[in-house]
Amino acid sequence: DTGVSQDPRHKITKRGQNVTFRCDPISEHNRLYWYRQTLGQGPEFLTYFQNEAQLEKSRLLSDRFSAERPKGSFSTLEIQRTEQGDSAMYLCASSIRFDAVNEQFFGPGTRLTVL
Amino acid sequence: LAKTTQPISMDSYEGQEVNITCSHNNIATNDYITWYQQFPSQGPRFIIQGYKTKVTNEVASLFIPADRKSSTLSLPRVSLSDTAVYYCLVGASYNTDKLIFGTGTRLQVFP
Numbered sequence: 001d002t003g004v005s006q007d008p009r010h011k012i013t014k015r016g017q018n019v020t021f022r023c024d025p026i027s028e029h030n031r032l033y034w035y036r037q038t039l040g041q042g043p044e045f046l047t048y049f050q051n052e053a054q055l056e057k058s059r060l061l062s063d064r065f066s067a068e069r070p071k072g073s074f075s076t077l078e079i080q081r082t083e084q085g086d087s088a089m090y091l092c093a094s095s096i097r098f099d100a101v102n103e104q105f106f107g108p109g110t111r112l113t114v115l
Numbered sequence: 116l117a118k119t120t121q122p123i124s125m126d127s128y129e130g131q132e133v134n135i136t137c138s139h140n141n142i143a144t145n146d147y148i149t150w151y152q153q154f155p156s157q158g159p160r161f162i163i164q165g166y167k168t169k170v171t172n173e174v175a176s177l178f179i180p181a182d183r184k185s186s187t188l189s190l191p192r193v194s195l196s197d198t199a200v201y202y203c204l205v206g207a208s209y210n211t212d213k214l215i216f217g218t219g220t221r222l223q224v225f226p
Contacts, residue, residue, distance in 0.1 A: 031212065042202055042216025043159065056213065091158045104214060106158025
């Protein structure tokens with residue numbers, strides 16, 4: 001399968017713990033995005049990278065959140081001192097830009113539950 | 116980015132054509148209209164994108180009137196597997212990298 005993969009698929013943690021998620025994009029895609037989705041809502045943009053450069057961060061990305069994409073390949077999203085409000089599905093997407101079509105390919109997501 | 120309005124939910128039966136309309140009154144000249152589909156416990160999937168008139172692919176058709184203030188996603192002969200949430204997004208594709216999702220339309224297809 002050459003799609004976007006995310007690991008782990010599910011994570012249960014206690015409030016105050018740190019968690020890290022990994023995303024492996026489609027290999028030739030230079031752009032990588034992170035979104036968060038809560039129940040009944042559409043995904044919300046968090047941040048995106050072009051190669052290894054983080055080009056935009058949402059206001060949703062508090063200082064407890066950090067994302068990296070070393071070497072422009074896989075990416076990690078870390079949440080420090082988790083809170084119950086961080087419980088959500090964290091989605092990763094990747095894309096490569098051709099013409100005017102901005103088609104993003106999403107992974108299956110990591111479902112985080114903070115107890 | 117232009118705000119979109121679409122019905123919260125729709126019901127249909129297998130074999131019927133489903134049309135989901137999205138309103139985007141404040142669409143800008145450079146904005147494109149894009150639709151994504153999302154199944155439970157999966158990430159969204161790109162369906163179709165258009166700028167004006169009609170676009171068709173193997174999955175759906177997208178109808179955009181001349182004023183571009185609305186658009187209609189048409190799914191021909193739906194099946195049970197088309198039960199999903201459908202999102203309408205509007206943005207300038209060439210310089211907008213983040214996707215802004217609304218709450219979408221939950222389509223339920225019955226046998």
